[in-house]
Amino acid sequence: MSKNASEPNAPEHAMTAEKPTLMTAIKRGLNRRCPACGEGRAFKGYLKVVDACDHCHTPLGLYPCDDGPAYVTMIIVGHIVIAPLFMFDSVFMHYPFEILIPSSIAVMGALTLWLLPYIKGGFLGLVWRHGLKQR
Numbered sequence: 643m644s645k646n647a648s649e650p651n652a653p654e655h656a657m658t659a660e661k662p663t664l665m666t667a668i669k670r671g672l673n674r675r676c677p678a679c680g681e682g683r684a685f686k687g688y689l690k691v692v693d694a695c696d697h698c699h700t701p702l703g704l705y706p707c708d709d710g711p712a713y714v715t716m717i718i719v720g721h722i723v724i725a726p727l728f729m730f731d732s733v734f735m736h737y738p739f740e741i742l743i744p745s746s747i748a749v750m751g752a753l754t755l756w757l758l759p760y761i762k763g764g765f766l767g768l769v770w771r772h773g774l775k776q777r
């Protein structure tokens with residue numbers, strides 16, 4: 643019997659099995675699944691990471707994502723919404739600022755709220771794969 647079998651909530655429990663590659667862990671996280679097993683849910687609710695995976699008992703709550711997902715989401719949304727506004731002069735010529743600015747803000751808000759949970763999942767996979775736990 644291994645040491646971790648007696649402690650199902652031990653942090654290294656899921657790591658004793660074959661540890662997935664970095665890309666696999668990130669992909670599982672992007673699907674909002676446990677980066678260790680890909681089966682259990684990684685989130686309860688919108689952005690709250692579960693304390694432990696309900697399938698493999700990996701303590702996902704120990705892996706902090708902090709502000710990383712927000713930065714990555716802002717970079718992606720900025721490139722999708724803001725960059726095209728500056729690239730295509732015709733957008734500025736056809737629409738008045740009174741319409742362009744509020745509609746851009748609405749699109750950025752909706753896109754940010756839609757992307758953030760998936761980006762956080764991917765970030766959780768990254769942090770988990772590198773073993774960066776809270777102290």
Ligand SMILES: [Zn+2]
Nearest residue numbers: 676679695698
């Ligand atoms: Zn799991």
